[in-house]
Every structure is written in C-alpha cells, then in structure tokens.
Amino acid sequence: xxxxxxxxxxxxxxxxxxxxxxxxxxxxxxxxxxxxxxxxxxxxxxxxxxxxxxxxxxxxxxxxxxxxxxxxxxxxxxxxxxxxxxxxxxxxxxxxxxxxxxxxxxxxxxxxxxxxxxxxxxxxxxxxxxxxxxxxxxxxxxxxxxxxxxxxxxxxxxxxxxxxxxxxxxxxxxxxxxxxxxxxxxxxxxxxxxxxxxxxxxxxxxxxxxxxxxxxxxxxxxxxxxxxxxxxxxxxxxxxxxxxxxxxxxxxxxxxxxxxxxxxxxxxxxxxxxxxxxxxxxxxxxxxxxxxxxxxxxxxxxxxxxxxxxxxxxxxxxxxxxxxxxxxxxxxxxxxxxxxxxxxxxxxxxxxxxxxxxxxxxxxxxxxxxxxxxxxxxxxxxxxx
Amino acid sequence: xxxxxxxxxxxxxxxxxxxxxxxxxxxxxxxxxxxxxxxxxxxxxxxxxxxxxxxxxxxxxxxxxxxxxxxxxxxxxxxxxxxxxxxxxxxxxxxxxxxxxxxxxxxxxxxxxxxxxxxxxxxxxxxxxxxxxxxxxxxxxxxxxxxxxxxxxxxxxxxxxxxxxxxxxxxxxxxx
Numbered sequence: 001x002x003x004x005x006x007x008x009x010x011x012x013x014x015x016x017x018x019x020x021x022x023x024x025x026x027x028x029x030x031x032x033x034x035x036x037x038x039x040x041x042x043x044x045x046x047x048x049x050x051x052x053x054x055x056x057x058x059x060x061x062x063x064x065x066x067x068x069x070x071x072x073x074x075x076x077x078x079x080x081x082x083x084x085x086x087x088x089x090x091x092x093x094x095x096x097x098x099x100x101x102x103x104x105x106x107x108x109x110x111x112x113x114x115x116x117x118x119x120x121x122x123x124x125x126x127x128x129x130x131x132x133x134x135x136x137x138x139x140x141x142x143x144x145x146x147x148x149x150x151x152x153x154x155x156x157x158x159x160x161x162x163x164x165x166x167x168x169x170x171x172x173x174x175x176x177x178x179x180x181x182x183x184x185x186x187x188x189x190x191x192x193x194x195x196x197x198x199x200x201x202x203x204x205x206x207x208x209x210x211x212x213x214x215x216x217x218x219x220x221x222x223x224x225x226x227x228x229x230x231x232x233x234x235x236x237x238x239x240x241x242x243x244x245x246x247x248x249x250x251x252x253x254x255x256x257x258x259x260x261x262x263x264x265x266x267x268x269x270x271x272x273x274x275x276x277x278x279x280x281x282x283x284x285x286x287x288x289x290x291x292x293x294x295x296x297x298x299x300x301x302x303x304x305x306x307x308x309x310x311x312x313x314x315x316x317x318x319x320x321x322x323x324x325x326x327x328x329x330x331x332x333x334x335x336x337x338x339x340x341x342x343x344x345x346x347x348x349x350x351x352x353x354x355x356x357x358x359x360x361x362x363x364x365x366x367x368x369x370x371x372x373x374x375x376x377x378x379x380x381x382x383x384x385x
Numbered sequence: 386x387x388x389x390x391x392x393x394x395x396x397x398x399x400x401x402x403x404x405x406x407x408x409x410x411x412x413x414x415x416x417x418x419x420x421x422x423x424x425x426x427x428x429x430x431x432x433x434x435x436x437x438x439x440x441x442x443x444x445x446x447x448x449x450x451x452x453x454x455x456x457x458x459x460x461x462x463x464x465x466x467x468x469x470x471x472x473x474x475x476x477x478x479x480x481x482x483x484x485x486x487x488x489x490x491x492x493x494x495x496x497x498x499x500x501x502x503x504x505x506x507x508x509x510x511x512x513x514x515x516x517x518x519x520x521x522x523x524x525x526x527x528x529x530x531x532x533x534x535x536x537x538x539x540x541x542x543x544x545x546x547x548x549x550x551x552x553x554x555x556x557x558x559x560x561x
Binding site: 077078081082085094095097098100101104105136138146149150151163164182183186273274284285287288289290291292293295296297 | 416417418421423426427462463464465469470472473474477480481482489490491492495521522523524525526527529
C-alpha cells in the first residue's frame with residue numbers, strides 16, 4: 001500500500017494546489033504553464049546585452065569612458081532581477097475555499113436569494129459593499145467558490161483568483177497582481193532604460209567608428225550592431241509605450257483590468273475609491289507600500305506521514321472518492337487539477353492545508369459537518385452590506 | 386463531565402485541557418466563518434458581527450475584542466507611512482535582494498498575529514470548546530472558528546457543555 005511508502009516521502013503543499021501553475025525548485029518558483037514567450041524574453045535580453053558587452057562596450061570603454069559598460073551592467077542586472085522576481089513569485093493568488101467554507105457561503109447565498117426552482121438560472125451572485133462612499137460589487141467566483149475581494153479577478157489562463165489582478169503577461173510567464181506588480185513595473189522601466197541606453201550607444205558607436213573607418217566597414221566589422229539596433233528599435237516602441245501606460249495607471253492607482261473594463265471611467269460610473277487623489281501618494285503606495293507575503297504556503301508539508309498510524313482512515317480514503325479536504329473544487333475542474341497530482345497517491349483526508357487538527361479529527365469532521373450546519377438566518381442581512 | 390473545563394474565568398488549572406487534548410477528546414460540531422469587512426477598501430479587516438452560533442459559547446465582548454485586536458494588527462501591517470516607504474525604497478535599491486536576509490514588516494506583524502491567536506486559543510477559546518484558526522491559513526479570506534462538542538461525555542449529553550459553560554466565566558454569559 002502506498003501509505004507505507006508515504007512515510008519516507010515528504011509531500012509539499014504545492015504539489016496539490018489546484019490551478020494551472022507550474023512549480024519549480026520544490027515549490028520555490030511559481031509560474032504559468034506556457035513559458036515559451038518568457039524564454040524568448042530572456043533570450044532577447046541576454047542576447048542583445050551579450051552582443052553589446054562583447055562588441056560595442058569594448059570600443060566605447062576605451063574611447064569614451066569605462067563608466068559606460070558599468071552602467072549598462074547595473075541596468076542589465078536590475079532588469080534581470082526584477083524580471084525573475086516578477087516571473088517566479090506568487091502574484092497574489094487567493095487560495096480556493098475549503099469545502100466547509102464553500103458550503104457556508106452557499107448557504108448564505110441561498111438564504112439571500114431563496115431556492116431557485118430547477119431549470120431556472122440562478123440570479124448572479126453579487127454582494128454590495130460600500131468603500132469610501134462608493135458602492136462596489138463583489139462577484140462570486142464559481143471556480144474558487146469565494147466572493148472575490150475588491151479588485152481581485154480570476155485569471156482564466158492560470159485558473160486562479162488573483163488579488164489586485166492587473167493582467168496575465170505571457171512575456172514574463174506569470175500573472176501580474178498585487179504581490180508582483182511593483183517588480184513588473186520596475187522591470188519594464190529598467191528595460192526601457194536599458195533599451196534606450198543600448199540603442200543610444202550603438203548609434204554613438206557606429207557614428208564614432210564610421211568617422212574612422214567608414215560606415216559600411218563598421219557594419220562589416222560588428223554585424224551584431226545591426227541586430228541590436230533592430231531589436232532595440234522594436235522594443236522601444238512597445239516597452240516604452242507600456243511603461244508610459246503603467247506609469248499612468250500607477251499615478252491613478254488603477255489596474256490594467258479596471259482600465260480595460262472601464263470600471264472607473266464614464267459619468268455614471270463609480271469613481272475609483274482606491275485612489276488617494278494625489279499622484280505622489282498613489283505612486284508611493286503602489287510601488288513602495290507594504291508587501292503582503294504569499295498565503296499559498298507552497299513549501300508547507302502536507303501531513304501524510306502520520307497516515308501510516310491511522311489504519312482506519314486508509315479504507316476511508318479510497319472509498320470516499322471526493323477530492324477531499326484539499327482545496328480542489330469538486331466536479332469539472334477536478335479532472336484538470338488531478339493531472340497535477342501524483343496519480344496513485346490518494347489524496348488523504350488529512351491533507352488539509354493547515355488547520356492545526358490531528359488527523360483523528362478530520363475524518364469525523366467530514367461526518368458531522370455535512371448535515372449539521374445551522375442555517376445562518378441572521379446572515380441574510382449581511383449580504384446587503 | 387470531563388471534556389472541557391470551565392473553570393472560573395477560564396484559568397488554566399488542573400482539568401483544563403490543552404489544545405491538543407481538546408482536539409483528541411472533542412469532536413468537531415460545526416464551523417463558523419468570520420467574513421472580511423471591505424468597507425475600508427482592500428485592507429485586511431474582519432467583521433465584528435457576532436455569529437449566532439457562538440451565542441451560547443462565548444461572551445460577545447470577548448469575541449469582539451479578539452476581532453478588533455486582530456484588525457488593529459492587520460492595520461499595523463498594512464500601514465502606509467514613513468517606515469514602509471523606507472523599507473520599500475531600500476528594497477528597490479538593492480533590487481529586492483535584501484529580502485533574502487531580512488523579513489518584511491508585514492511578515493513580522495503576521496508572526497505577532499499568530500502568537501496572539503495561539504494565546505487567545507489557549508486562554509479563552511479552548512476552555513470554551515472553540516478553536517480560532519489563523520486567517521493566514523485560509524488565505525486571509527475568513528477567520529474560521531471551529532466549534533467542538535465533547536465526545537466523551539457519558540450520560541450528560543453534549544448540551545451539558547453549554548450549560549456548564551455558563552457556570553464558568555466571571556462576566557455574565559449574557560444572551561443564551
């Protein structure tokens with residue numbers, strides 16, 4: 001029985017997380033599934049900078065100043081550091097509701113809406129809250145079974161709800177959300193500066209060298225220059241424009257998602273309740289504000305080792321085939337998320353991420369909570385803010 | 386009634402079970418979820434509304450005080466001010482490598498919060514057959530309170546726990 005083997009193997013929580021992320025380095029790194037464009041980004045940056053350091057810098061450092069490659073190196077390292085931080089960190093994923101919580105919310109919703117007769121579409125699940133004198137609607141996420149916090153959105157590519165969701169960026173291979181927005185912004189800013197820097201000094205190099213040996217000879221000697229100039233030219237138009245756009249968003253404390261949906265524009269729409277009204281304050285909050293840590297606890301250990309001691313829970317495991325207390329939604333999504341799990345290892349009921357219960361209690365919990373939740377009649381009022 | 390002691394004012398003497406013993410001897414009856422309060426924006430705050438299921442278990446004032454203290458901790462973690470800017474700028478200047486060696490202010494406050502919750506559980510909630518789960522373990526979405534019924538009560542049924550809980554507690558266990 002695989003249970004005996006489980007004693008030796010440490011299973012960490014990231015292996016059982018739902019959603020379509022890939023994890024590397026035993027859960028330290030978290031990215032989206034499609035990484036092809038990210039590799040392209042890396043290749044372009046590394047390639048262009050390598051050419052620049054190899055050819056132009058050698059000439060310019062001698063002719064003009066050794067500070068030129070030094071500054072380029074600083075910019076390059078900063079851009080790479082922020083890129084890797086953006087790509088590898090948790091953007092602010094909201095873990096899915098555990099079954100108890102989901103059931104509790106369902107009951108609240110039913111209490112508000114009343115039971116819907118079969119065949120009819122249930123009313124949209126929305127809660128209204130008042131923030132800074134504006135009414136903000138919270139939507140219910142059917143995949144994650146939670147009411148999304150304000151500014152959160154569900155990323156269909158990663159299949160996660162992300163806090164302060166900005167957008168999913170294929171160039172960095174990850175979503176951009178609350179926790180990595182500042183890294184993303186600093187990345188595109190430093191990349192813009194780096195691109196402008198390389199572009200400028202390529203022109204300077206070509207100009208200087210052409211004075212000595214002629215334009216065509218210069219190009220023949222360092223053909224890489226043409227490539228660099230081309231790459232920088234196209235990058236300039238896109239990345240600098242993007243930086244400008246995000247500077248605008250930061251100054252107004254908006255997200256790309258809100259901007260695209262037009263959440264705060266228009267006469268009859270709600271004004272952005274999150275903006276402080278002051279550009280400097282908005283910038284400071286978005287870029288230098290406190291950074292919440294990841295709530296996913298990817299490297300936490302799932303308590304499977306103790307399962308060997310609980311003989312009675314073993315038969316229960318395979319028989320109750322629901323995706324148990326692991327944060328997976330039952331039904332459609334389970335097939336997808338189960339491909340991420342190791343097949344053959346039955347997700348044990350004790351694989352509850354985190355509550356400090358010993359395993360003896362968890363199976364019983366499943367017995368009792370199914371039928372015994374009291375109807376929270378008072379909570380009906382809570383739904384209307 | 387061995388299960389849960391209900392000594393006066395919930396002091397931890399002889400019979401009062403530790404959290405571990407609570408988990409072993411009691412069985413989970415239900416869970417209550419304290420939802421987030423978004424009226425201040427996206428900052429992490431929890432509603433102080435007293436859940437109906439806890440009416441018979443704990444004094445309203447104790448519960449509210451716990452939630453208010455938690456809210457103040459979270460507000461402290463997310464405070465935007467001079468020190469957080471300084472931390473942010475310093476981190477940016479070192480290309481965020483400084484976080485390899487030092488903890489953010491937020492993480493420090495979260496540690497304080499989990500200590501506080503453990504302390505509250507030991508002193509106030511466990512003696513009443515309740516267990517407060519750190520919201521961090523629920524993705525900061527909810528504060529989960531597990532309500533336990535005593536399993537090893539012989540004769541006196543589990544409702545006995547609620548009646549003897551009224552025996553304890555210095556302050557009147559009001560509304561029951």
